[in-house]
Amino acid sequence: MVRPDSSQFAGDTTTRDGGTDALRRCVGDVSNFVDRHWGRAPFHRAAADGAGFGDLLSIEDVDTLITSRALRIPQFRLLQDGVQIEAARYTKRPDPISKKENSDQAHPGHIFELFDAGATIVLQTLQDYWPPLTRFCRSLEFALTHPVQANAYITPRSAQGLAVHTDDHDVFVLQSFGRKNWKVYGQPRSSDEGGDPGESLIDVELKPGDMLYIPRGFAHSARTADVPSAHITIGIRAYQWRIVFEKALTEILDTLREPLPVGFADDPAELAAQAVQQLGDLKRRLDSIDIDSLSAAVTRHFWARRSPVLTGQLRQLIDLDDISDGSTLRRRPQSVCNLRLEEDRLLALLGDRELTMPARLEPALRRVIDGEPFQVSELAEYLDGPGRLVFAQRLVREGLLENAG
Template identity: 40%
Template sequence: MSRTVTAPTAATPTAPTPEPADAVDALELLSGDAQTFRAKVWASHVHIHYTDPADLVGLLSLDDVDHLLTSVALRTPALRVVKHGSVLPSSRFTRSATMAGSPLTGLVDARKVLDHFDDGATVVLQGLHRYWPPLTRLVRELELALGHPCQANAYLTPPGSQGFARHSDTHDVFVFQTHGRKQWEIVEGGEEREVLLEPGLSMYLPTGTPHSARSQEQTSLHVTVGINRLTWRQVLRSVTDRVLADERYDAPLPAGYLDDPAVLAEQLAEQLASYADGMRSVDAAVVADERAAAFLRERTPALRGGLTDRVGLDALGDETLLERRPTAACVLRPGEEGFEVLLGDRALRMPARLREPMTFVRDHPTLRVRDLAPWLDEQSRLVLVRRLVREGLLRIAG
């Protein structure tokens, strides 16, 4: 979705005084060194990193899971129950209810879930990035750091139990423990190794790494962040589809080729040569830019606090402290007229005269409205900032 922002007027420059922000880097948190991870670890081998346990436990604690199970109206498929390696039918842990006279189905029955847990079942909370704010932020930051879609699940396992037998996933994962300990058995390079996962340790497993895990003497809670790789096959297929959209490829195969395949072979050689020419004419830089832009405008919006911000818009003033919403991107790209600001779930079209103030917004995690005075008068900067709050790029910090 693209939106156009009306240009405010310019003002006399004054020196900006932004306040620094304390931002969490998701890839740094999980890998220890984002640059090294991208260059040397990504998609190649298992990686283990130790960090402050509080930083990981704060993302999803045992008490948080208690709250979700007992005090939130979860519905399937947000929760699964696994016993002896098999996923139980949802009918064994759900119930029906009504809301305002309308039926609700698939409602998680907390008592049934807890009873299954007592009986040795693993409880799986799925898609937590969609509704649990700390993991929403972690996943969004990880997506922006890697350029690949991510998701988050959690696994609550009773003492001495194993949810799934040894298996391998079709996506990369980061796993980290937030309660108890879990013994992992993984296979890398044909050799088995054991890793005891405990709070403070995160582990990266590339796609296809065989693994299994068993909780130890305590209840175990761990989070799995899945990374759904975008592959060269997907990109090349999209390029191929673009080339093959030429109407010349709608022509039928020659009649009678069943009796004389050489007729087909001759014309196929001509078509392959034409196809190869079409592929060579593709501008790789344009395709790469389009791929990145699509990723930065098609994510699901994450607008935690958006209502509070909108209610507070009327009180916005020159001294109001604002911060960039951590779940939003802020990427500036040239457009047909002016430029675009890619936010992760949409794109804003802006006139060229707003590039400098928007560059300032991009480069400063926090700012006060008055910091835009070098480029915009008071009324104009309030107009711009209010729009950025409404669009979800900025949020009111104080």
């Protein structure tokens, strides 16, 4: 697993927008977390958030999502005593008049009945459809430069959603409502290992505003006591060192398709001698790997998969023609912009899209992404009148800027 050093959280304005604040909200001292806990050891932080993470997801928000958003599987599921409840028990039946199938759509009444009987409601991939968590997760991604996702678990009193288990990714548990007892056990193990997990490293009751960090592979379980609970699980799908090298190693191994010599099984010593020669060739190929190119490809892979957060974009497009020299623009919150100079051109990675422009426009682009609102007329030192209007409108259209007026 890649272990970032604290310098990665310096807040490069070409790529990040306040991400460190989101991470600090969870872990407090970022450097201490990175050095002592990231990928290594569980960590409980009491009263991490004075607002109890309620702005990210409250009980009222959960009610709204279930009753008003027409959720469909796999956006949600229900669990009880470590077992997933059959979806047919809490999804809508075929419409008796239109005969349309609704077998994957949430049935609020059935969901609440099962919750009242002890089932845990799980809302999945909330970063895709709940704006507060869309923004929060994007900010965490900027700080960590690892993909994250958000699930929520709403558990009634005296109940357990999942039995002792491990995850194949790191998690932040953010307690937003009620209380829940958590146990985190011993050394990391694979998800298919069973049996006694051993002594617990952490045995704690989370209260609203508490945070619990669990690295990949550490077994854990949770159960409510006399009050219900709602918590958000931020799953961190951390990039691992193998992705840096796997493409290059695959290409090298693909060169070893020559068959073994006839009769190889009769002479192990001769096979070993030839294997030594092959190993020497492998070492020479490994030494010739272009590490800079591999690193650039991995970082580009990350930024290219951060889709723009386009809340309010329809109004921005409708008002696009109204942009003038007197218009005040600003960088859109949680927008991605990673700049790369390639000879005489400037490449701007904007998440799932990219722009190519003359390298001479780098100062202008850096000016508009530094986080401070600006008037279009301030770009006069870089572009003439028509040019700066086209430049500004294009960046609004691409979701990097927005009209602050």
